[in-house]
Amino acid sequence: MARERLLTELAGCNSAETLLAAIFRHHPDISAPVPVEDIARRVGITDIRGLSDEVVSSSVLVDGTGVTAVISCSAALSTPRRRFAIAHQLGHFLLKTAREDGPCSARDLSENRRDTLHRKQEAQANRFAAGLLMPKPLMAASLDSLGKPAIAHVVALAASYGVTTEAAASRYLDVTPAACAILFIKHGVVHYARPSRTFPAMAIQRGDAAPSSVLEDKIDQPTAWITVEARDWLILSRDVRSPKVSMQALAKKNDLHLVMLSINAAAERRADEEAEKYATERPSFGRGVDRR
Ligand SMILES: [Zn+2]
The missing domain is CATH 3.30.450 (Beta-Lactamase)
Incomplete structure (x- = not known):
């Protein structure tokens, strides 16, 4: 029943943010590392296959009705990259932007430009993936407990969330005040x-x-x-x-x-306040000289 409700809610979403909000409403106790494969299987991914391809890539093949899909990831991916690739492909599936012209490349999985339709869709799938693997409330709580910014925090966050250091850095910068x-x-x-x-x-x-x-x-x-x-x-x-x-x-x-x-x-x-105070208190010697 709960799964049916989630699927109905997801079908009505058309942005990375609304999809994530619906998923997290149904997973209120989620913790790091986020179980990305379980979530994918719960929302229609029937299989996650390895590709023997040496080229680092991933893809999602959606069935004719659009209800289920199979994700494929190259075996050359490290665990953090594989988790991100699964989340990215899940994003394409739920956003209905699955690529038909070939698999997503490593460049697509770090795309953040929006100047063409292709890049916009890749950037949106990446926003979904980052938001799924590093949910904002969880990250905000992690940053809070870590305290003042330090470079070692990025490495620690990458390890606890099961993502690459680069993905953790990017999310850190999104979330930190x-x-x-x-x-x-x-x-x-x-x-x-x-x-x-x-x-x-x-x-x-x-x-x-x-x-x-x-x-x-x-x-x-x-x-x-x-x-x-x-x-x-x-x-x-x-x-x-x-x-x-x-x-x-x-x-x-x-x-x-x-x-x-x-x-x-x-x-x-x-x-800044000090500098301003100093500027207003300081006598205008130059002007005095001019008046003479
Ligand atoms: Zn993609």
């Missing part, structure tokens, strides 16, 4: 760079060389927070006081550095 940004630097080149909602616009982009402040460190040992040059990372306006930016890095194997930037919003507000 803190002003922070996360970068992945591979062989000295920025591979991923994204700010949270309250962090200023970043000057550094994918493909850029990393600033020299990201140094060699001991593997898996986060560095202390250090103050870095804001202009190395942010788009700065000449008229605005530049904020104090702190950085923490975590070196991983294969010359990968995970970097977190953080700005203390409360301290910045206080500094």
